[in-house]
């Protein structure tokens with residue numbers, strides 16, 4: 259593993275020889291935060307993306323973590339979700355359930371999937387209402403700086419175009435700065451109807467891990483982590499959390515650094 263030195267705002271960058279090594283380190287990182295924060299706060303709020311990130315969590319399902327992590331403290335959310343039924347192959351919930359959630363003893367009441375009976379607008383409003391309730395009851399922390407919810411850990415992937423969550427390059431949703439959760443009906447990546455946490459919510463996080471593997475994402479990684487000026491700012495370049503940003507890259511993703 260190599261660490262790349264970047265300006266502080268760009269976060270800590272770890273580069274692994276293989277995605278397997280990346281997954282091992284990611285599990286330790288998440289388990290350490292879980293132990294520390296669960297003890298401090300009595301709960302641990304974790305936000306997942308969809309896509310390739312979910313597979314990279316597989317080492318948490320093995321020893322020592324499967325037994326050492328206090329899964330009862332986990333509260334799980336989605337940084338974005340496709341507006342499809344929960345049993346649809348495009349559902350980020352279904353992916354996480356099949357690959358991860360069905361294999362760990364997180365109480366079902368602590369898993370906050372979107373209401374799949376609603377339209378995209380309705381589902382975004384409903385999810386935001388749910389978050390507001392959980393901030394009120396102090397399950398989710400609140401940023402003293404921004405007033406937005408402050409999640410303990412966001413585990414996020416990035417698309418080859420530099421999108422994060424369902425915030426796509428050049429899309430007006432990237433500019434949304436009032437809503438906590440917003441809908442999108444014209445996602446350039448299918449399916450078109452989705453909901454997404456907004457950038458201020460993402461950036462209020464205590465910890466963000468950006469998990470990126472594969473040479474197909476090397477250009478966006480290069481743009482995000484170097485000082486090249488590009489005409490269009492990629493959503494991933496706007497990730498600057500209140501807390502810590504950590505990049506987990508494999509060699510392919512880091513090949514243009």
Ligand SMILES: O=C1O[C@H](COP(=O)(O)O)[C@@H](O)[C@H](O)[C@H]1O
Nearest residue numbers: 307308309310311415416417423
């Ligand atoms: O559509 C989405 O894509 C991104 C990136 O996915 P990946 O498979 O290229 O890692 C994902 O982070 C997001 O949650 C998802 O809805």
